[in-house]
Amino acid sequence: MSLGVLKSNQIEFIPQLPDWKKSSIFKLGFNAFNKVYLVFNNVFWDKDKEWIAYMPDDENINKSFEIMNYYKFTGLPILSVFGAGDLARTVETWSNEKIISHLITLLKKLYNYKRLTPISYFITRWIKNSHQRGSFTYLPFGVDPTIFEVLARPVDNKLFFSGEATSVTDPGTVHGAYLSGIKAAKQILML
Numbered sequence: 001m002s003l004g005v006l007k008s009n010q011i012e013f014i015p016q017l018p019d020w021k022k023s024s025i026f027k028l029g030f031n032a033f034n035k036v037y038l039v040f041n042n043v044f045w046d047k048d049k050e051w052i053a054y055m056p057d058d059e060n061i062n063k064s065f066e067i068m069n070y071y072k073f074t075g076l077p078i079l080s081v082f083g084a085g086d087l088a089r090t091v092e093t094w095s096n097e098k099i100i101s102h103l104i105t106l107l108k109k110l111y112n113y114k115r116l117t118p119i120s121y122f123i124t125r126w127i128k129n130s131h132q133r134g135s136f137t138y139l140p141f142g143v144d145p146t147i148f149e150v151l152a153r154p155v156d157n158k159l160f161f162s163g164e165a166t167s168v169t170d171p172g173t174v175h176g177a178y179l180s181g182i183k184a185a186k187q188i189l190m191l
Contacts, residue, residue: 002131002165003025031089032089032134032135034124050069052079064087065082136164166184
């Protein structure tokens, strides 16, 4: 389960987790990094660029999306739009229609197209997903980085922890989750 699920107290541990383990769970931050995939009939953007940059006015500086051109890698007319942190949390409260309308308005500004309509889309909502409650771990200001090691420690050599939140070198990443899983498996095999 993710750190977000652990932080939500959805899971009851019997016996309860020791205080040092609970403390490590609640000291770490967990946030969202959502994506919207937009599929179009044709490419209306620069086919060769990997990223499309858009900088909103100063008052909305924390509300900028990152746009990745999937056409460059797949040959398919797909854009992937990323939003993180507060922006991701805000957008999760919007309807699908509002999200798509907002992004189409942004793309029209960038490309001066009058009519843009995706033929398909997919939207992630990691905070609302009860099996995730977010998408990545982060170290809040003032929290000692050794907290990742504490979260990774097994409880009584019976309960083992792995995942991106336990990675000392690569927290918040898929490869951090993968490597921590290998580490936990080796710990179990050594028993």
